[in-house]
Amino acid sequence: MTHSGTTKPKGPIAAAPEKIPITLIVNGAEAKLSVAPWTTLLDALRDYLDLTGTKKGCDHGQCGACTVLVDGRRINSCLTLAVMKEGAEVTTVEGLARNGELHPLQQAFIDHDAFQCGYCTSGQICSAAGLIAEGKAKTADEIRELMSGNICRCGAYPNIVAAIQQAMGRS
Amino acid sequence: MASYIGSATSRVDGRAKVTGEAKYAGEFNVSGLVHGYVVDSPIPKGRIVRIDTSGALGVAGVIDVLTHSNRPTMADKDDAYKDEVAPEKGSPYRPLYDDRIQFTGQPVALVLAEDWETARVAASLVKIEYQKEPHVTDLQAERARAYAIDVPEKPRGDAEKAFASAAISHAAEYSIPTEHHNPMELFASTAIWENGQLTVYDKTQGVQNVQQYLCKVFKLQPNAVRVMSPYMGGGFGAGLRPQYQVVLAVLGANALKRPVRVVLTRAQMYALGYRPASIERLALGASSDGLLESMQHEAIAVTSQFEEFARNDTGWGNLLYKSPNAKFGHKLVKLDLPTSSDMRAPGAATGVYALECAMDELAIALKTDPVQLRLQCYSDRHQGEDLPYTSKQLRECYRQGAEAFGWDKRNAEPRSMRDGSELVGWGMASGVWEALQVPATVRIVLTANGHAEVATAASDIGTGTYTIMAQVAADMLGLPIDNISVKLGDSTLPQCPVEGGSWIASSVCNAIANTARAVRGDLLELAKATKDSPLAGAGVDDVALIDGKIVSKQDAGRAVPIASAMQSGKAERITREEINQPSEDKSHARNVHSAIFAEVKVDEEIGIIRVMRVVKAVAAGRILNPKTAHSQVMGGVVWGIGMALHEETLYDHRFGRVMNANIAEYHVPVNADIHDIKVIFVDEPDEMVNPLGIKGLGEIGIVGVAAAIANAVYHATGKRVRDLPITLDKVIEFV
Amino acid sequence: MIPFQYTRASDVADAIKQIAADPSAKFIAGGTNLLDLIKYDVATPTRLIDISRLPLGNVEETANGGVLIGALVPNTDLAYHPLIEARYPLLSRSILAGASQQLRNMASTGGNLVQRTRCFYFYDATTPCNKREPGSGCSAIDGINRINAILGTSQSCIATHPSDMCVALAVLEAIVHVTGPAGARTIALADFHRLPDNTPQIDTNLEPDEIITAIELPAKGFSTNYSYLKIRDRLSYAFALVSVAAALELDGDTIKEARVALGGVAHKPWRSPAAEVVLRGQRADASTFANAADILLRGARGFGHNDFKIGLARRAIVRTLSQAARGTPQSISDKKIR
Structure with missing residues (x-):
């Protein structure tokens, strides 16, 4: 008995389409790049713009490590095609500090030890920035629920909630 | 100047981590970088008959496709593949070595391309024909084939006879499913040849282990290979052994003479190591006044067909409780899976879970408070080795933990405490690990x-x-x-x-x-x-x-x-x-201890379980940094909650495949699952364990937590669930 | 993953023209489900037509007292829209019970309707699955089927529709506005999703060359007595084992109007007119609710791992109707089920 292993595309493979030039405003600066249709915003940031602060933890919208702010809203950059965000304003973890001074959330994450390995941290912080901007979370329960799209395998959740509460108090 | 040791110091690498400056293994964007994408086997066992790489090679931007038949040379002896922490027995897996398929998800080809996305596209065009062979992946179905291995603990007295004649006894089987580490960072390696020097950025818990392994596998001089891992996005044991992507990255770099990065997908990480599923049988016998007369613990766990991985699941009772008669046994079942591996508190997370649930059941049979039973059976000596401890402040853990939790307000009767539509349950357990050096x-x-x-x-x-x-x-x-x-x-x-x-x-x-x-x-x-x-x-x-x-x-x-x-x-x-050098002094046992108290609320009709509070009191010698120490133990508690309620790798044994090989359906706790966690460090000066009195904290956080929660669920509902995870359908009979 | 071309639609007519010209093309809006499936080699479109910039992003009141929601309104915006929060809070709650805030920020209203099942075998391109590869067989029936359906199943498929939002839309009797080469038409939500029968590869009655333009909510919003209860294997960011949307109109203790739908149990949001008939005119109490539950679950059948869902659904229905009757809807963030 034999078994044909890999997935079979339904038709012939098209020649790789031309790369598409796009412009993004990344952390306040204009970034011009050429991407394939299937290049995700995450891969564009990490591989094309060398902004590796945004992390790839699953590439399927299951972990939240890739969270960035697009036009002020938190999204999963792994499930976003770069080409679809032409002209958009993207804020990554690298864009939060101002003139060397940490964003209140960044400082709060350090103060409350809201991370261990650090790999989910960029996504947590960007997600928290989005959460504060949304203004929907007031109680600890609400923060927990609205931060549940960011998995922390090290288990820093209570400290993450405390850090967000500290930053909320300041903003 | 005040002492830094013992002070709650913020992480010195904190700024690098909150700004995104900390670079992980797959983030070194060197010039000329080639991206590798792994094609993995969909079948668990058999042979590769044919590989057609023409479709992949036809994609613009693809440089090469490496398979077992065209890869650069690698060592051909088992010894070369034995890393620092490889199991003693067996033949380690050799990535891309030959046509044999030993487990689902095994790498069978590496597509190398100018960018990662092209490599991914091309990988789906590699056509591979397999000759399948019958496989086995089910521990329960294969348990009759289990074979015994040696355990360090010698039997004492006649445990079976003492059990049979005990006034009160409890015997039951507990089971833990396969669990995967799922660190947030994907396994990744970047291999760079420069002026006859190989530099490898690798996601690993041991750079020198990987360096020595690569030297052997690729016959390289030690001074020609440098392995770097400045930051690691979570390990939990998954990165103790060199993982296959580092071999593939070096193979690619050797073949192309260019820098190569290989990053695994989340799904592919389910073909790395895992906490082996285990079945744990406990038999405890006690006198009517609640002293243990007999303690028996046997574990049956999973290993691969080609290596014998085992950790001590059964000896932990010897560290905690006095019992004149005791017997321990460990068996393994070989399955067509990757070799099982260390995962946070290997052996203890599982073995102590079973032991501490059994102690709870014995306490109930004795109509004794579970803390009281543990104090009655408390051992100031390692029972197996008959040695005193360098220090053991476990009594103080029970006392401080119980006090912080409010244990004295517990009504012992199951289903006696409630909060509206929810039943409230309070459970406890002990935790123990080794203070190693x-x-x-x-x-x-x-x-x-x-x-x-x-x-x-x-x-x-x-x-x-x-x-x-x-x-x-x-x-x-x-x-x-x-x-x-x-x-x-x-x-x-x-x-x-x-x-x-x-x-x-x-x-x-x-x-x-x-x-x-x-x-x-x-x-x-x-x-x-x-x-x-x-x-x-x-x-x-x-x-x-x-x-x-x-x-x-x-x-x-x-x-x-x-x-x-x-x-x-x-x-x-x-x-x-x-x-x-670690002390050679064998006159004392060196261990770290803890007591865990947990409160769950269980909806009486629907069965939803919420862990509302956990108190974990730890005696672990000198605490260097209360801030990071607290985080480490708290993280362990979160792992324990996941182990108790959520985590399970689901295999379809017909296909020999993991069906939830992702992080959406392999459930780990999310923020909403975690409520109040209190960590107490009990004072435990210990100048004997080592000059600085440090015992270590990485494992103790998880140990015993799942048992405390299982015991709390029983106390809430009157339903004893002995197979993890405790899902709502196991707690409530839905007719 | 296979390569695909990317084009943008300039308006709805252009979108229809483009998709009609290329049967292997797919529309992309939020992309949260489609890109996921493409990366797993489950969806294999050779062209993506970007409709995300079409002017379908408004929420507006209709002449007959209802609300018309543009197909591209993001899930979050819809959930927090003042009109929806005030008049259709059941819809708000159901949306916020699904996915994560990041995903809800991306996912569109129309896309939510056409998201595909989470059945493990559908997602694993190496295993037989009739939905993914018609005729290959259903692996779930004798496989790992904890998350699979108990109602409306067929011998060829036991997949569920994973949406939370659609369960509320079913209760609200939403109307789906679509446009195709033949012009615009509407589809009642109840008729939008299909049962698997022997064509499980077809999820909905939307034609391949049609585009969803809007969702219309009739005036009746049940904003006083409603609840959405979602039961899952962790407390957030997980798909439903069972979910229940319930809406009541009460006259004192007597039920004037009742609607109930189930999620996570069938290939579509599950409603039963007969179950709602036994609620109307009756006292709003547990025994009435239990009668309705029995009717809703008539014919339910488990496949091993998911047997428990039948009993779980029964209790969840009673509980959710009780919450609706009391006017104390299930909280999204406080996980206690009251």
Whole structure:
């Protein structure tokens, strides 16, 4: 008995389409790049713009490590095609500090030890920035629920909630 | 100057992590980088009959496709593939070595392309034909084939007879499913050849383990290979052994003479190691006044067909409870899966779960409070070795934990406590782990400007190693912590074993103390050489380094600034490197202990379980940094909650495949699942375990937590669930 | 993953023209489900037509007292829209019970309707699955089927529709506005999703060359007595084992109007007119609710791992109707089920 292993595309493979030039405003600066249709915003940031602060933890919208702010809203950059965000304003973890001074959330994450390995941290912080901007979370329960799209395998959740509460108090 | 040791110091690598500056293994964007994408086997067992790579090679941007038939050379002996922590018995898996398929998800081809997305596209065009062979992946179905292996614990008395004649007894089987580590960072390696030197950025818990492995597998000279892991996005044991992507990255770099990065997908990480599923049988017999007469614990766990991985699941009762009769056994079942591996508190997370649930059941049979039963059976000696402990403040853990939790308000009757539509359950358990030490070497370079670099080839996998090393070095050298830089995660640094087993803090910090003493000796010599030295005649242990000065311990007025000593001796730098060898003293047992108290609320009709509170009281010797220590134990508690309620790798045994090989359907706790976690560190001075009294914290956080929750669920509902995870359908009979 | 071309639609007519010209093309809006499936080699479109910039992002009141929601309104915006929060809070709650805030920020209203099942075998391109590869067989029936359907199943498929939002839309009797080459038409939500029968590869009655333009909510919003209860294997960011949307109109203790739908149990949001008939005119109490539950679950059948869902759904229905009757809807963030 034999078994044909890999997935079979339904038709012939098209020649790789031309790369598409796009412009993004990344952390306040204009970034011009050429991407394939299937290049995700995450891969564009990490591989094309060398902004590796945004992390790839699953590439399927299951972990939240890739969270960035697009036009002020938190999204999963792994499930976003770069080409679809032409002209958009993207804020990554690298864009939060101002003139060397940490964003209140960044400082709060350090103060409350809201991370261990650090790999989910960029996504947590960007997600928290989005959460504060949304203004929907007031109680600890609400923060927990609205931060549940960011998995922390090290288990820093209570400290993450405390850090967000500290930053909320300041903003 | 106040001591840094024992103070709640923020992580010294915190800024790098919150700004995104910390670089992980797959983030070194060197020029000319080639991206590899792995094609993995959809079948669990068989042979590769044919591989057609023409479709993939036809995609613009694809450089090559490596398979077992065209890869560069690799070693052909098992020894070459045995890493520092490989199981003693068996033949380690060899990536891309030959046509044999040994497990689902095994790599069978590596597509190399100019960018990652092209490699991914091309990977779906590699056509592979397999000859399938019958496979087995089901522990329960195969348990009759289990074979016994040796366990370190010798039997005592006649456990079976004592069990049979015990006034009160309890025997039951508990099971834990396969679990996967799922660190947030995907496994990744970047291999770069430059001027005859191979540099590899790898996601690993042991850079020197990987370096030595690569030297053997690729027959390279040790000085030609450097492995780096400055940051690691979570390990939990998954990165103790070299993983296959590092071999593939080097194969690619060897084949192309270009830098190659290989990053696994989340799904592919389910073909790495895992916590083996296990079935644990406990049989406890007690006298009517609640003293253990007999303790039997047998485990059956999973390993691969080609290696024998096992950890001690069954001996933990010997550390906790007195019992004149005891018997332990461990069996393995070989399945067509990757080799199982260490995962946070290997052996203890599972074995202590079963033991502590069984103790709860025995307490119920005895109509005794579960804390009281543990105190009645408390052992001040290691029962198996008949040794005293260097320290054991477990009684204090029970006391402080119970007090913080409010255990005295518990109504022992199951289903007696409620909050509206929810039943409330309070459960407890004990936790235990080993206080291990391994040989480790630390180098200190002290420069005349009062800065010191402290280096060893350990990794900080999120545990806080950078921070505690800086604290200890700052205290030992009498410098502000900002003047200390710590270098880790580089195989060219002084020798250090893999970061695992909770042994790094004690091993490395005691090595810092040794090296700092040597530095102090050098400084003293320089100071004594100055004219009219106030330290004339002092020995190295008569002085301390405090506030940038070499100070006499007898008379703080007699001091020489470090800077002036170095200046007058014309020493720009002092470089010292010392090893710390673990004590050879076998006269005491060395362990870390804890008590866990948990509150669950269970909806009476629907069965939703919420863990509202956990108190974990830990006795682990000296706590170097209460802040990072708290995080580490809290994280362990979160793992315990996941183990109790959520985590399970689901196999379809017909296909021999993991069906939830992702992080959406392999459930780990999310923020909403975690409520109040209180961590207490019980004071436990211990100068015998090692000079600094450090015991380690990485494992103890998880141990016993799942049992405390299972016991709380029983107390809430009257329903005893003995197979993890405890899902709502196991708690409630839905007719 | 296979390569695909990317084009943008300039308006709805252009979108229809483009998709009609290329049967292997797919529309992309939020992309949260489609890109996921493409990366797993489950969806294999050779062209993506970007409709995200079409002017379908408004929420507006209709002449007959209802609300018309543009197909591209992001899930979050819809959930927090003042009109929806005030008049259709059941819809708000159901949306916020699904996915994560990041995903809800991206996912569109129309896309939510056409998201595909989470059946493990559908997602694993190496295993037989009739939905993914018609005729290959259903692996779930004798496989790992904890998350699979108990109602409306067929011999060829036991997949569920994973949406939370659609369960509320079913209760609200939403109307789906679509446009195709033949012009615009509407589809009642109840008729939008299909049962698997022997064509499980077809999830909905939307034609391949049609585009969803809007969702219309009739005036009746049940804003006083409603609840959405979602039961899952962790407390957030997981798909439903069972979910219940319930809406009541009460006259004192008597039920004037009742609607109930189930999620996570069938290939579509599950409603039963007969179950709602036994609620109307009756006292709003547990025994009435239990009668309705029995009817809703008539014909339910488990496949091993998911047997428990039948009993779980029964209790969840009673509980959710009780919450609705009391006017104390299930909280999204406080996980206690009251």
